[in-house]
Amino acid sequence: xxxxxxxxxxxxxxxxxxxxxxxxxxxxxxxxxxxxxxxxxxxxxxxxxxxxxxxxxxxxxxxxxxxxxxxxxxxxxx
Amino acid sequence: xxxxxxxxxxxxxxxxxxxxxxxxxxxxxxxxxxxxxxxxxxxxxxxxxxxxxxxxxxxxxxxxxxxxxxxxxxxxxxxxxxxxxxxxxxxxxxxxxxxxxxxxxxxxxxxxxxxxxxxxxxxxxxxxxxxxxxxxxxxxxxxxxxxxxxxxxxxxxxxxxxxxxxxxxxxxxxxxxxxxxxxxxxxxxxxxxxxxxxxxxxxxxxxxxxxxxxxxxxxxxxxxxxxxxxxxxxxxxxxxxxxxxxxxxxxxxxxxxxxxxxxxxxxxxxxxxxxxxxxxxxxxxxxxxxxxxxxxxxxxxxxxxxxxxxxxxxxxxxxxxxxxxxxxxxxxxxxxxxxxxxxxxxxxxxxxxxxxxxxxxxxxxxxxxxxxxxxxxxxxxxxxxxxxxxxxxxxxxxxxxxxxxxxxxxxxxxxxxxxxxxxxxxxxxxxxxxxxxxxxxxxxxxxxxxxxxxxxxxxxxxxxxxxxxxxxxxxxxxxxxxxxxxxxxxxxxxxxxxxxxxxxxxxxxxxxxxxxxxxxxxxxxxxxxxxxxxxxxxxxxxxxxxxxxxxxxxxxxxxxxxxxxxxxxxxxxxxxxxxxxxxxxxxxxxxxxxxxxxxxxxxxxxxxxxxxxxxxxxxxxxxxxxxxxxxxxxxxxxxxxxxxxxxxxxxxxxxxxxxxxxxxxxxxxxxxxxxxxxxxxxxxxxxxxxxxxxxxxxxxxxxxxxxxxxxxxxxxxxxxxxxxxxxxxxxxxxx
Numbered sequence: 001x002x003x004x005x006x007x008x009x010x011x012x013x014x015x016x017x018x019x020x021x022x023x024x025x026x027x028x029x030x031x032x033x034x035x036x037x038x039x040x041x042x043x044x045x046x047x048x049x050x051x052x053x054x055x056x057x058x059x060x061x062x063x064x065x066x067x068x069x070x071x072x073x074x075x076x077x078x
Numbered sequence: 079x080x081x082x083x084x085x086x087x088x089x090x091x092x093x094x095x096x097x098x099x100x101x102x103x104x105x106x107x108x109x110x111x112x113x114x115x116x117x118x119x120x121x122x123x124x125x126x127x128x129x130x131x132x133x134x135x136x137x138x139x140x141x142x143x144x145x146x147x148x149x150x151x152x153x154x155x156x157x158x159x160x161x162x163x164x165x166x167x168x169x170x171x172x173x174x175x176x177x178x179x180x181x182x183x184x185x186x187x188x189x190x191x192x193x194x195x196x197x198x199x200x201x202x203x204x205x206x207x208x209x210x211x212x213x214x215x216x217x218x219x220x221x222x223x224x225x226x227x228x229x230x231x232x233x234x235x236x237x238x239x240x241x242x243x244x245x246x247x248x249x250x251x252x253x254x255x256x257x258x259x260x261x262x263x264x265x266x267x268x269x270x271x272x273x274x275x276x277x278x279x280x281x282x283x284x285x286x287x288x289x290x291x292x293x294x295x296x297x298x299x300x301x302x303x304x305x306x307x308x309x310x311x312x313x314x315x316x317x318x319x320x321x322x323x324x325x326x327x328x329x330x331x332x333x334x335x336x337x338x339x340x341x342x343x344x345x346x347x348x349x350x351x352x353x354x355x356x357x358x359x360x361x362x363x364x365x366x367x368x369x370x371x372x373x374x375x376x377x378x379x380x381x382x383x384x385x386x387x388x389x390x391x392x393x394x395x396x397x398x399x400x401x402x403x404x405x406x407x408x409x410x411x412x413x414x415x416x417x418x419x420x421x422x423x424x425x426x427x428x429x430x431x432x433x434x435x436x437x438x439x440x441x442x443x444x445x446x447x448x449x450x451x452x453x454x455x456x457x458x459x460x461x462x463x464x465x466x467x468x469x470x471x472x473x474x475x476x477x478x479x480x481x482x483x484x485x486x487x488x489x490x491x492x493x494x495x496x497x498x499x500x501x502x503x504x505x506x507x508x509x510x511x512x513x514x515x516x517x518x519x520x521x522x523x524x525x526x527x528x529x530x531x532x533x534x535x536x537x538x539x540x541x542x543x544x545x546x547x548x549x550x551x552x553x554x555x556x557x558x559x560x561x562x563x564x565x566x567x568x569x570x571x572x573x574x575x576x577x578x579x580x581x582x583x584x585x586x587x588x589x590x591x592x593x594x595x596x597x598x599x600x601x602x603x604x605x606x607x608x609x610x611x612x613x614x615x616x617x618x619x620x621x622x623x624x625x626x627x628x629x630x631x632x633x634x635x636x637x638x639x640x641x642x643x644x645x646x647x648x649x650x651x652x653x654x655x656x657x658x659x660x661x662x663x664x665x666x667x668x669x670x671x672x673x674x675x676x677x678x679x680x681x682x683x684x685x686x687x688x689x690x691x692x693x694x695x696x697x698x699x700x701x702x703x704x705x706x707x708x709x710x711x712x713x714x715x716x717x718x719x720x721x722x723x724x725x726x727x728x729x730x731x732x733x734x735x736x737x738x739x740x741x742x743x744x745x746x747x748x749x750x751x752x753x754x755x756x757x758x759x760x761x762x763x764x765x766x767x768x769x770x771x772x773x774x775x776x777x778x779x780x781x782x783x784x785x786x787x788x789x790x791x792x793x794x795x796x797x798x799x800x801x802x803x804x805x806x807x808x809x810x811x812x813x
Contacts, residue, residue, distance in 0.1 A: 023290075023327045025143045029575040031333040032138040034173040044362075048371045049467035052574055059170040059203075061365075061578040063463050065470075068573060 004076060006041075006053070006069035014042040015076035022071035033062050035072065081129045081240045082157065086150060086181060087165035088174050089136035090456075090579040092193045096165055096223040097133040098591050100233075107595045115149045124233040132159065138173075140180045142293035145506065154186055155277050160240035163232065165191040165223070168198035168205055169580075171349060175340045182214065185246035185279050189236045190218040191228075197580075201359065202352030213343045215249075224585055248279040253335045257288065257328055260316035264288075264309055271305040274298060287313050288328040361456075361580035369460050378464055382480070385452065386488050389445040389495070390522070396440040404433035422620060423613070431612030434716065435605045438494050438771065443597045445484055445495040449502065450592040452480075454584035458502060459576065466574060472556045473563025475508035475572070482512070482555065486519030489548045493517040493772040497779055498596065505572030511559045513780060514788055517768035518555040520548055523717035526738070527763055530721055534742035535756040551764060558795070566787075600775075607774045615715045615770075618686045619723075624679055632676045639668050674729040681726050686711050700762065700800035701755040701808070710762070716769050754807030758800040765796035 003018055017039045020030055034057055035041075044054040044061060051066045087093040097105070101120025118133035134153055135146035142148055154162065164181055166174035181188055192207055211218035217235040221228030252258055264284040267273065274283050274297065286294040287309050298306040313328070320328055368374055408425045415421040452458045458477070466476030478500075479487075485496025496516040503509035520528070532543045563569075623629075640648050643665045650662040651669075658666065681687050682704075690708035697707050705727035712723035724730075725741050728748075745751045767789040768776070777785035807813060 020330065023329060026573045026575070027327075027330065028139070028141050028143060028333075029573045031330065032141075032176060033575055033577065034176070034337070035575075036334050036337050044365070045369065046371070047369070047464050047467060048375050051467045052463060054369070054463065054578060058172070060173060061362075062575065063459075063578055064573075064575045065466070068575060 001075055001077070003073050006055075006072040006074050007066050009043050009053075009074060009076065011043050011045050013076060014040065015074040016040050018073045018075050020072050026068060026071070030064070030068070030072070034060070035062065041074070081127055081161070081237065082132070082159040083129050083236060083240065084132045084134055084153065084157075084159040084162045085165060086134045086154075086162055086177065087136060088138055088167065088177060090577060091136070091165050091167040091170075091174060092223040093133065093136055093165050095585065095588060096163075096191065096193065096221070096229070097131065098585075098588055099223055099226050099229055101131055105591075105595075107599060115145050117149075122233075124230075125237055127237055129233075129237075132157075137177065139177055140184070141289065142291045144504070146504070148293060151184075154181075154184065160187065160243065161189060161236045162186045163189050163191050163236055165193050168192045168195045168220070169201055169203060171198075171203075171205065172337070172340055172344060175343075176336060178214070179249075179251065179336050179340060182216070182249035183251065183279075183285065184282055185248035187239050187242070187244065187246070188214075188216045189232065189239055190214065190216055191223075191232050192218055192220045193223050195220045195228075196222050204350045204352070206348050206350075209346065209348045210343075213346060213348065246279060248281055250281060251335060251339050253285075253332055256320060256323075257316065257331055257335075260288065260312055260328075261285070264312050267305055267308050267312075271302055273302055273305045273309070284309075285332065288316065289332055290327075290329060359580065364581050365460070365578070368457070369464060374460075374464055378461055381452075381457070382461070382483050383488065385445075385448040385480075386483055386491065388448050389441060389484065390490060390492075393440040393444040397437060400433065400436055400440070404429055404436075419620075423616065426620075427613040427616035428609075430616075431609045434612055434771065435601070435608045438492070439597060439601065441492055442495050442498065442600050443593055445499065446596040447589060447593045449480065449499060450589045451584055453502060454582065454588060454592075456579040456581045459578050462576070463578065470571065472560045473508070473567075473571070474512055474556075474559050475503055475505050476574070477503045478508065478512040481516045482519060482552075485516035486521040486524075487552065489520045489544065489551075490522045490525055491519060492521050492523075493519065493768055494775050496521075497772060497775040498600065500779065507563065507567050507569050508572060510780060510784070511562045511567050513776060514562060514784065514791075515555045515559045517772050517776075517788065517792065518551055518558060518765055520551045520764060521717065523769065524763060526718050527713075527720045528760055530724075530738045530742055531745075531756045531760050533739070534745045534751075535753045547760065547764065550761075554765060554799075603778050604771070604774045607777075608771055611770045611774070612715065615712075619681065619684050619712065621684060624676070624683050628679065628683075629676075632672055632679075635672050636669060639665060639672070671729070674726075677726050678729040681708060681723075699804070700758050700797060701750075701804040702759065702762075702800075703750040706750075706759065710766070713763065714767060714770055716771070717763065720763065752813040754804055754813040757807065758804040761803055762796045762800040765792060765799060767793045767796075 009015065017035060017037050019037060020027065020035065022030065039057060042056045044056045046053050052063045053066065053069055054061055054063045085093055085097055097118065097120065101122050104122065105118060105120035107116055107118050115135050120131045120133070122129050122131060132153065134150040137144070137147045137150050140147055140151050142151075162181060164178050166178060178188075178190060190210070192205060192210070195205065198205060205220075207218040207220050217239065219228055219232040219235050221232055223229070253261065261281065261284045264287065265280050268275075268280040268283055274294075278286070278294070283294065283298075287298075290313070295306070295310075298309070317328055320326055320331060324331070368377055408429050411424050411429065412421065415424060449458070452461070458480070461479060462476030464476070465479045469476055469478045480502065481496045481499040483491065484499050485491045485493045493516055496519070497513055500509050500513045500516070503512060528544070528547060532540055536543050643661070647662045647665055650658060651666055682691065687708055690711055691704045693707045694704045702710070705724065708727050709720045709723040713720040721738055721741070728741065728744050730741055730744060767773070773785045773789060776788055
């Protein structure tokens with residue numbers, strides 16, 4: 001088990017969110033979409049220019065930019 | 079008595095579908111004052127009650143970050159509806175209940191509409207609505223908003239709740255020992271001083287203080303500064319504590335605890351899943367193709383091109399019906415009214431004005447129908463996803479691409495529907511930057527002007543020049559957006575975090591209602607202003623009239639020609655047709671030349687002419703003479719008017735916009751014109767003030783202040799470019 005930034009995850013990789021280190025509007029937006037510590041996610045893919053990222057949660061697909069994913073730490077299988 | 083009912087829910091939860099299902103066509107769309115969030119209201123009768131339904135903007139939570147959220151919250155606390163229907167997506171229950179939680183904490187009388195139970199079932203998700211209702215302590219009614227299944231039962235439940243008329247009873251969620259202790263201390267102050275008590279429940283106020291909710295904090299400071307100060311001290315203390323011990327802010331703890339509350343509730347027999355989470359649904363399979371990194375952008379280009387074709391080619395037929403209708407009307411009026419000011423006012427002011435307003439209607443209808451299909455199906459979110467990286471460079475948003483395409487990103491669009499299409503952007507700064515830069519694109523009205531000048535001075539490489547100017551429009555628009563975003567619209571980008579909703583087949587009813595309400599808003603809100611300005615512009619180009627002495631001079635010249643020609647030929651002149659004898663034709667031509675001279679003199683004498691002439695010393699910097707100035711002033715009415723006004727100013731009589739070869743020959747021969755002037759003029763025309771119809775739409779979508787800014791900024795910007803082109807070009811002797 002290791003923890004990496006969400007930005008560095010690759011397509012189809014899965015993991016569990018450990019921390020979200022951001023406040024204010026961005027923090028609120030991330031949380032209200034259901035991205036909170038403990039949430040299991042999988043990477044669906046990236047946009048043509050490698051940014052933004054699309055994530056699969058249990059029941060929905062969420063997108064966010066790489067620099068927004070930088071605030072999210074994920075525990076992944078090695 | 080009428081019942082007040084509000085609909086609240088996440089975007090994509092089917093709120094609008096339910097609203098349409100409940101109210102049908104009996105709805106009214108307006109704007110909340112000062113902001114462009116739709117205020118939708120409809121009425122319905124059920125069980126002998128008349129109910130006024132308000133469709134609140136779709137939000138994921140109730141913070142104070144976006145206009146939508148503020149509107150939703152303010153509506154609830156200020157208007158106090160007797161019942162709130164919270165529509166939740168059954169196939170995405172956990173996330174949707176986050177908003178439900180906040181509604182319950184506010185204490186509003188709630189009924190939960192569990193929507194899309196059919197979709198959830200097909201995904202193997204089974205929800206025990208009775209159990210959910212027991213845990214939330216509010217009625218939960220399973221429905222399918224698309225088909226109307228369950229809506230009767232939903233209304234029954236809502237009316238029952240409304241009739242109870244019980245006081246608001248806020249739900250209490252535990253936020254952990256640390257925060258609960260802080261909340262208790264804050265509650266003591268709030269209850270003691272009745273702080274904001276007439277608007278929010280005490281615990282809600284305390285939670286919002288811990289969440290650092292700007293709107294509520296500001297309001298608190300205004301109403302009771304002393305209590306606000308003491309509360310803020312407690313908030314700071316507890317923030318310090320959680321930062322030190324857990325390295326998180328209270329707002330993160332609050333969100334976690336809310337989700338914790340929802341999770342534990344769902345685990346108590348509310349939800350059961352048949353399949354594992356890895357299953358691919360139809361929507362994911364479609365996305366494998368449509369957002370594929372190689373094929374996705376190509377398909378997107380094809381779809382956007384199709385939308386463009388649909389909007390501008392298919393609407394041609396109704397547009398030409400309207401045009402023919404109005405020109406027929408103009409002809410009729412010409413027959414009935416005697417020549418004079420009244421006739422000129424009715425034809426050039428009123429009929430052309432109304433025609434101008436309604437001429438855009440088919441365009442707007444077709445475009446909003448197309449956009450509604452893309453939006454309701456869920457594809458628009460994918461477009462934003464794919465284009466965001468490119469547009470973000472210029473301070474815009476992935477969703478900006480569509481307004482640009484519609485406005486003339488593919489040459490020949492129109493900025494009026496383009497400006498209106500910026501409604502699909504939910505980020506305020508990015509939206510404003512898009513709205514202010516889409517008029518730079520080459521709309522269909524600029525094309526005849528560009529064609530005229532390219533035809534006159536660069537006839538050998540027409541296609542290349544047209545392509546060059548299309549690319550130039552994109553480049554300039556993007557750079558201008560970047561400039562605006564680093565000056566007047568400076569600010570961090572709005573977070574992109576958003577949902578890619580599952581693909582859904584749009585409902586015909588939803589599409590039609592959507593299209594109609596946009597079109598109606600345009601006619602009602604923009605129409606009257608446009609008509610007024612149209613008459614004003616007509617007056618500027620008409621008054622003051624030529625002095626009687628000069629009019630008499632022209633009349634004398636005409637008389638002289640007629641006298642010279644003799645009675646025989648004059649008699650021939652009244653005949654219709656082209657088969658006149660040579661002498662008569664020559665006389666007719668000389669008469670027409672006098673008419674054209676008089677039209678030129680009249681135009682020069684008018685207010686517009688006076689302004690144009692007065693501007694010449696300045697406009698000379700860019701190589702424009704007074705004739706061009708007047709034409710450019712005319713272009714403010716609509717860019718294609720530049721061609722016809724140039725025609726009048728050059729004594730060419732009426733020039734057909736589509737057939738302007740004669741004018742193009744005339745310009746080529748004129749000393750004031752050369753290739754450098756032509757390029758400077760084209761650049762000025764592409765980028766100067768949007769036509770006033772676009773300006774009125776900008777005013778309606780943003781404010782009159784922004785419309786004035788757009789007019790001034792674009793004109794100065796375009797003039798600077800034109801001067802640079804002209805001066806450099808002449809310096810290097812390219813003329």
